[in-house]
Amino acid sequence: MPRVLGVDIPPNKRLEISLTYIYGVGRTTADQICTHLKLEPGMKARDLTDEQITQLAAHLQDDLIVEGSLRRQIASAIGRLRDIGCYRGLRHRRGLPVRGQRTRTNARTRKGPRKTVAGKKSVKGMK
Structure with missing residues (x-):
């Protein structure tokens, strides 16, 4: 190999x-x-x-910039965005999509598995 x-x-x-x-x-x-x-x-x-x-x-x-040096370069760029507190940095910090994608649906890759909210009433329970 x-x-x-x-x-x-x-x-x-x-x-x-x-x-x-x-x-x-x-x-x-x-x-x-x-x-x-x-x-x-x-x-x-x-x-x-x-x-x-x-x-x-x-x-x-x-x-070329590859492997470890590229990973470090990307991590430092994201760290800089977080430090200056810009919108993209805040999105990175919160683990949400950074490039304008919708989050109401279809953001599971960035947001992770669903977190069920306790206390929500179902429609049947309200009648």
Whole structure:
């Protein structure tokens, strides 16, 4: 199993797909990396030589922000928004959607599982 920047990339998948397991590398970036390093995107990741893996790791480290540094950069940006107390920072702090989505319905991913409110009367109980 090839290991690039501390991430085990799947050996049985195409190289362009395997590279997307690295945080910060999507399909487009993976295709650009393959083109820049003159690697066949359709080859399996297990077929990479040690030299190619080293070349790949060096390219990712030098030219792109990936993995830990990208996570730190995003966390610091969110922390800055929280500290200055702007609207987006407040939404992050409260765990609500940040980009204008509705919350009356369909916000379960951000809000988490439903919290049942005790004391609500049903329609049948009111009659």
